[in-house]
Amino acid sequence: xxxxxxxxxxxxxxxxxxxxxxxxxxxxxxxxxxxxxxxxxxxxxxxxxxxxxxxxxxxxxxxxxxxxxxxxxxxxxxxxxxxxxxxxxxxxxxxxxxxxxxxxxxxxxxxxxxxxxxxxxxxxxxxxxxxxxxxxxxxxxxxxxxxxxxxxxxxxxxxxxxxxxxxxxxxxxxxxxxxxxxxxxxxxxxxxxxxx
Ligand SMILES: [Cu+2]
Numbered sequence: 375x376x377x378x379x380x381x382x383x384x385x386x387x388x389x390x391x392x393x394x395x396x397x398x399x400x401x402x403x404x405x406x407x408x409x410x411x412x413x414x415x416x417x418x419x420x421x422x423x424x425x426x427x428x429x430x431x432x433x434x435x436x437x438x439x440x441x442x443x444x445x446x447x448x449x450x451x452x453x454x455x456x457x458x459x460x461x462x463x464x465x466x467x468x469x470x471x472x473x474x475x476x477x478x479x480x481x482x483x484x485x486x487x488x489x490x491x492x493x494x495x496x497x498x499x500x501x502x503x504x505x506x507x508x509x510x511x512x513x514x515x516x517x518x519x520x521x522x523x524x525x526x527x528x529x530x531x532x533x534x535x536x537x538x539x540x541x542x543x544x545x546x547x548x549x550x551x552x553x554x555x556x557x558x559x560x561x562x563x564x565x566x567x568x569x570x
Contacts, residue, residue, distance in 0.1 A: 428507045428521065436517040443469060443495050455480050458559050466490045470499040470512045473541035475532055481550045483557035484527045492518040500536035503549070511536060524551040 398406070423429035443449040454467050455477045466488055469476045482488055492501060492512045499512040505525065510518045524530060534545035 423507075429509075434519075436519070437515055438493055438517050440493065440495055440514040443493060448491075449493055451476075456482060456560055458561075464488050464559075468492050468501075469495050470501065470534065470545075471495040472497065472539050473534075473545040475501070475534075475545075475547045478547060479550070481552055481557065482524065483554045484524045484551045485554055486557075487521060487523055489519060489521045492520070497538050498536050499534050499538050499545070502533045502535040503530050504533075505530065509535065524549075527551050527553045 438446065438449070444451060447453065449467060449469060454469060456464060456466050459465055464482070464486065466480065466482065468480075468490060470492060471494065490508065492510065493516075494512045494514045497514060500510065501512060501518075502509045503522070506522045508520055508522050510520050512518050528551055530549045530551055532547040532549055534542060538545065
Protein backbone atom coordinates (compact mmCIF):
# COMPACT_ATOMS: atom_id res chain seq x y z
CA UNK A 375 0.00 0.00 0.00
CA UNK A 376 1.28 3.44 -0.94
CA UNK A 377 -0.05 6.84 -0.13
CA UNK A 378 0.74 10.19 -1.66
CA UNK A 379 0.52 13.38 0.35
CA UNK A 380 -2.49 15.44 -0.69
CA UNK A 381 -2.25 19.10 -1.63
CA UNK A 382 -5.92 19.88 -1.13
CA UNK A 383 -6.92 22.21 1.73
CA UNK A 384 -10.38 20.64 2.09
CA UNK A 385 -9.91 17.86 4.69
CA UNK A 386 -12.62 15.61 3.19
CA UNK A 387 -11.21 15.99 -0.31
CA UNK A 388 -7.72 15.37 1.10
CA UNK A 389 -8.99 12.16 2.69
CA UNK A 390 -10.63 11.05 -0.61
CA UNK A 391 -7.42 11.83 -2.51
CA UNK A 392 -5.44 9.83 -0.02
CA UNK A 393 -7.90 6.92 -0.26
CA UNK A 394 -7.73 6.97 -4.07
CA UNK A 395 -3.96 6.95 -3.94
CA UNK A 396 -3.93 3.68 -1.96
CA UNK A 397 -3.47 0.63 -4.08
CA UNK A 398 -6.22 -1.90 -3.41
CA UNK A 399 -6.40 -5.09 -5.38
CA UNK A 400 -9.51 -5.20 -7.59
CA UNK A 401 -10.83 -8.31 -5.81
CA UNK A 402 -10.42 -6.57 -2.45
CA UNK A 403 -12.12 -3.51 -3.85
CA UNK A 404 -15.03 -5.66 -5.01
CA UNK A 405 -15.44 -7.29 -1.58
CA UNK A 406 -15.21 -3.91 0.18
CA UNK A 407 -17.97 -2.63 -2.13
CA UNK A 408 -20.14 -5.70 -1.46
CA UNK A 409 -19.62 -5.31 2.33
CA UNK A 410 -20.55 -1.63 2.16
CA UNK A 411 -23.64 -2.46 0.08
CA UNK A 412 -24.75 -5.11 2.60
CA UNK A 413 -24.25 -2.67 5.50
CA UNK A 414 -26.17 0.00 3.55
CA UNK A 415 -28.97 -2.49 2.86
CA UNK A 416 -29.26 -3.43 6.56
CA UNK A 417 -29.20 0.19 7.72
CA UNK A 418 -31.86 0.96 5.05
CA UNK A 419 -34.13 -1.88 6.25
CA UNK A 420 -33.75 -0.79 9.90
CA UNK A 421 -34.52 2.83 8.94
CA UNK A 422 -37.63 1.89 6.92
CA UNK A 423 -38.86 -0.42 9.72
CA UNK A 424 -38.29 2.27 12.36
CA UNK A 425 -40.04 5.09 10.48
CA UNK A 426 -42.77 3.27 8.54
CA UNK A 427 -43.51 0.05 10.45
CA UNK A 428 -43.11 1.28 14.04
CA UNK A 429 -40.36 -1.21 14.87
CA UNK A 430 -38.33 0.42 17.66
CA UNK A 431 -36.44 -0.65 20.73
CA UNK A 432 -38.29 0.08 23.98
CA UNK A 433 -37.88 3.78 24.74
CA UNK A 434 -37.88 3.52 28.50
CA UNK A 435 -36.79 1.15 31.19
CA UNK A 436 -39.53 0.29 33.62
CA UNK A 437 -38.82 -2.25 36.33
CA UNK A 438 -41.22 -4.48 38.23
CA UNK A 439 -40.86 -7.29 40.77
CA UNK A 440 -41.72 -10.42 38.79
CA UNK A 441 -42.10 -12.54 41.93
CA UNK A 442 -44.97 -10.42 43.28
CA UNK A 443 -46.89 -9.51 40.12
CA UNK A 444 -50.09 -10.89 41.64
CA UNK A 445 -49.71 -8.44 44.52
CA UNK A 446 -49.08 -5.42 42.26
CA UNK A 447 -52.13 -3.40 41.36
CA UNK A 448 -51.47 -3.24 37.67
CA UNK A 449 -50.79 -6.92 37.01
CA UNK A 450 -53.14 -8.44 39.58
CA UNK A 451 -55.33 -11.11 37.96
CA UNK A 452 -58.46 -8.95 37.89
CA UNK A 453 -56.72 -6.12 36.06
CA UNK A 454 -55.21 -8.18 33.25
CA UNK A 455 -56.53 -7.93 29.73
CA UNK A 456 -58.05 -5.00 27.87
CA UNK A 457 -58.73 -1.71 29.64
CA UNK A 458 -59.40 1.87 28.63
CA UNK A 459 -57.66 4.65 30.53
CA UNK A 460 -59.07 8.09 31.31
CA UNK A 461 -57.74 9.49 28.01
CA UNK A 462 -59.62 6.83 26.06
CA UNK A 463 -56.42 4.92 25.18
CA UNK A 464 -56.66 1.15 25.03
CA UNK A 465 -54.11 -0.55 27.28
CA UNK A 466 -53.68 -4.32 27.28
CA UNK A 467 -51.86 -5.97 30.15
CA UNK A 468 -50.58 -9.48 29.65
CA UNK A 469 -48.45 -11.83 31.74
CA UNK A 470 -46.21 -14.44 30.15
CA UNK A 471 -45.40 -17.53 32.19
CA UNK A 472 -44.31 -21.06 31.44
CA UNK A 473 -46.10 -22.02 29.18
CA UNK A 474 -48.85 -19.59 28.30
CA UNK A 475 -49.91 -15.98 27.96
CA UNK A 476 -52.49 -14.65 30.45
CA UNK A 477 -55.32 -13.86 30.08
CA UNK A 478 -55.92 -16.77 27.75
CA UNK A 479 -58.21 -14.86 25.43
CA UNK A 480 -58.85 -11.21 24.59
CA UNK A 481 -60.90 -9.29 22.01
CA UNK A 482 -59.39 -6.14 20.54
CA UNK A 483 -60.57 -3.76 17.80
CA UNK A 484 -58.94 -3.64 14.36
CA UNK A 485 -57.35 -0.46 12.92
CA UNK A 486 -56.99 1.06 16.39
CA UNK A 487 -53.88 2.08 18.28
CA UNK A 488 -53.31 -0.41 21.11
CA UNK A 489 -50.67 -0.32 23.83
CA UNK A 490 -49.56 -3.69 25.12
CA UNK A 491 -47.77 -3.97 28.45
CA UNK A 492 -46.05 -7.32 28.92
CA UNK A 493 -44.42 -8.82 31.99
CA UNK A 494 -42.96 -12.22 32.76
CA UNK A 495 -43.72 -14.06 35.97
CA UNK A 496 -40.83 -16.47 35.72
CA UNK A 497 -38.15 -16.67 33.01
CA UNK A 498 -37.26 -14.88 29.78
CA UNK A 499 -40.05 -15.07 27.20
CA UNK A 500 -40.75 -13.33 23.92
CA UNK A 501 -43.87 -12.48 22.03
CA UNK A 502 -44.35 -12.26 18.30
CA UNK A 503 -47.59 -11.48 16.48
CA UNK A 504 -47.19 -12.00 12.73
CA UNK A 505 -48.38 -9.17 10.43
CA UNK A 506 -47.78 -6.56 13.13
CA UNK A 507 -44.73 -4.85 14.63
CA UNK A 508 -45.20 -6.88 17.83
CA UNK A 509 -41.99 -8.72 18.52
CA UNK A 510 -40.40 -8.13 21.88
CA UNK A 511 -38.51 -9.92 24.60
CA UNK A 512 -40.30 -10.15 27.93
CA UNK A 513 -37.49 -9.95 30.44
CA UNK A 514 -38.27 -10.84 34.07
CA UNK A 515 -38.09 -7.71 36.19
CA UNK A 516 -39.04 -5.33 33.36
CA UNK A 517 -42.22 -4.11 31.66
CA UNK A 518 -42.12 -4.41 27.86
CA UNK A 519 -44.42 -1.82 26.28
CA UNK A 520 -45.26 -1.97 22.58
CA UNK A 521 -47.84 0.02 20.60
CA UNK A 522 -49.39 -1.64 17.62
CA UNK A 523 -52.42 -1.83 15.33
CA UNK A 524 -54.09 -4.83 13.77
CA UNK A 525 -54.78 -4.11 10.11
CA UNK A 526 -57.92 -6.24 9.74
CA UNK A 527 -60.28 -8.44 11.79
CA UNK A 528 -59.38 -12.10 12.31
CA UNK A 529 -57.58 -14.48 14.63
CA UNK A 530 -53.95 -13.53 15.21
CA UNK A 531 -51.49 -16.01 16.66
CA UNK A 532 -49.44 -15.04 19.69
CA UNK A 533 -46.14 -16.90 19.75
CA UNK A 534 -43.36 -17.15 22.31
CA UNK A 535 -40.11 -16.61 20.39
CA UNK A 536 -37.57 -17.03 23.20
CA UNK A 537 -36.73 -20.54 24.34
CA UNK A 538 -38.16 -20.77 27.85
CA UNK A 539 -38.10 -24.48 28.69
CA UNK A 540 -39.32 -27.89 27.59
CA UNK A 541 -42.86 -26.66 26.87
CA UNK A 542 -41.69 -23.65 24.83
CA UNK A 543 -43.04 -24.92 21.52
CA UNK A 544 -46.51 -25.22 23.08
CA UNK A 545 -46.44 -21.62 24.30
CA UNK A 546 -48.80 -19.89 21.94
CA UNK A 547 -52.23 -18.37 22.01
CA UNK A 548 -54.64 -16.34 19.88
CA UNK A 549 -56.00 -12.81 19.90
CA UNK A 550 -59.42 -12.15 18.38
CA UNK A 551 -59.38 -8.94 16.40
CA UNK A 552 -62.86 -7.71 15.65
CA UNK A 553 -64.18 -4.90 13.47
CA UNK A 554 -63.86 -1.50 15.11
CA UNK A 555 -67.62 -0.85 15.04
CA UNK A 556 -68.45 -4.25 16.63
CA UNK A 557 -65.96 -3.95 19.48
CA UNK A 558 -67.39 -3.09 22.88
CA UNK A 559 -65.09 -1.05 25.09
CA UNK A 560 -64.71 -2.33 28.65
CA UNK A 561 -65.58 -0.01 31.53
CA UNK A 562 -62.97 2.61 32.33
CA UNK A 563 -60.00 1.22 34.19
CA UNK A 564 -59.76 1.72 37.93
CA UNK A 565 -55.98 1.23 37.96
CA UNK A 566 -54.32 4.28 39.54
CA UNK A 567 -51.75 4.69 36.75
CA UNK A 568 -54.56 4.87 34.15
CA UNK A 569 -56.27 7.80 35.81
CA UNK A 570 -53.56 10.41 35.41
CU1 LIG B 1 -40.95 -19.74 25.11
